[in-house]
Amino acid sequence: MSNGQEPIVSCRGLRKWFPVSAGFFSQLMGGEVWLKAVDGVDLDIYPEELYCLAGESGCGKTTTGKLLIGLLEPTDGIVEFEGHDLNEISRGGLRTLRARMQTIFQDPYSSLNPRLSLYDTVSEPLRLNKIATSGEDEEARVIRALEAVQLVPPEEFTFRYPHELSGGQRQRVAIARAIVVNPAFIVADEPVSMLDVSIRSEILNLLENIRREFHIAYIYVTHDLSVASYIGDKIAIMYLGKIMEKGTIKEVIHNAVHPYSQALISAVPSPDPTVDRKRKILPGEPGSPINTPPGCLFAPRCEYAQDKCRQDEPPLEEVSPGHWVSCWFPREPLQISYDLAHELKAKAKT
């Protein structure tokens, strides 16, 4: 994917710390308490690439998505979009750039304004960014976007309102609104998790087609690794604001070496009842991102943790080209492949 191209979006040392209202005692001590939602994230997203951010709730994946698109201001670190530093750029400049990056939110039932017709919803970004040259041009662009998301015939949909649509159709409208301005980069935050199973795959396939047709790079925020492995090119697994493992789907999902990624992957249920994945059930739940312990953040839940892990934080290192891991003692790769899984195992399930 990266064949000599420059990344379209990249970030270095990205941090977002939220101040937490401290208790009486800590106020007395004058110490400030921070919730480290994102703590030192480096990412490079290349054109037309689909980069997944995955992890448990509270790992900072959504916050990272918002930072990359300039919806939140980072506490520290640099975000570059097509070579422009989002922090350095003027307000007006940011506005022009914003038209090149869009978002799709999780819940299509609340992300659409119920009082706007579909035409108004989809054409709004065109008007805000002053993209359309004339009324006809605007109309043509809206129609094209609706066609691209397969709301056909588009004339039949333009004057409908969100309440007249099903969940899947609403999410299509949200996608149409995102692509109408011809963006180069879209942050999609769990776009299918609110949809029914039979509709979900339709939207996933649609996102994939749009990526190829309009040459869009995505950040795809998800907690569902099976969706990530279906749609993604690369993935970063986050834990309490830090990246534990990143690389191609093939490396990270099918040959994970970080104990956390391995645990996360082995917890994913398989839709094939004949698959008997050697399950490692991770005990406990993620700790708090407030007052994180020294050393590796995952150490308290890691069955392989040693003294070193509790003292020193492991750096994110490249273990093979493009495969980065933050662990002092990476494991043997957990191999999950199509063939392996389908070695049918006679199971006492019948």
Next chain:
Amino acid sequence: MSLKIEDLKVYYCMRRGDCRAVEDVTFEIEKGDAVGLVGESGCGKSTVAFAILRMLPSPGEIMGGHIYFEGEDIATMDDDAIREFRWTQIAMVFQGAMNALNPILRVSDQITEAMLKHNRELSKDEAIEKTRELFKLVGMDPDRINHYPFEFSGGMKQRAMIVMALACDPKFLIADEPTTALDVTVQAQIMQLLRRLSDELGITLMLITHDLSVVAETCRNVIIMYAGKIVETGAVVEIFQKPWHPYAQGLIASIPSIERSRDQTLASIPGSPPNLLDPPQGCRFHPRCKFARDLCIKEDPVLLEVSPGHKAACHLATGKIKDSKWRPGKEVALL
């Protein structure tokens, strides 16, 4: 036979008309079995569960049919009898554990309340002792029984809900979407716990979910519902490998999996489920079915056995109509 449901009909009668949420549902669950009841939202799966416990929210009503539990018909029991029966025989773990606990009561008070209501001979101390035992059983520290729900994490709340369901030693446990809103790692813990309870205590488990992967991992048998009706039922191993009903085929071929080769596209089912105030004539799936014929609009297919223990409600499966493209198996959905 533990639970046997015959021709169950549940309607929500509203001014706009009757919402026919569950229509002619018939199935049996053997003692000690683990059965998954799956379908999309609005297919009637939770309504079936509420009907079994006779806890249908208004205006829901059982309009017909029988629910036999160990020979007794729950559908016609009077209110006193049902109060005795509920929780001591069949208990339920509710959807959305996060909000199901009362935030201003200690967890132990909420659990012992259920025990004391249903067993008058039990003393408060005995109830607390039992709660501690159950906390150990579900893998929690017994000393936490006196905490408030806000001191519990999501997974712990769900475990507390399971303790509450187990409070009166039920024989049958209904778990309604027990892991939605929980992380995968916690989901794996809770599912492992439910499996263990069903094995160790011999509890019959009915798992209601929209997540077919969870069913594939946890259950022995599966019932697939669509728009208030059962479309296919049988052993998990058989149905997941060779679904007969076009809806089941589409559903199973649409689940992404980390073991799936990336070159295989996911199937999808066009359209969306019907409005049950005015369900389609004939087979309720026909407007979304690519094999639909005139007969499907005219005649509602009955659930018939296609191989031992495996039933499907489709004219193709019963051979009433023929289509050269259709055959059992999920690959059909990708044609």
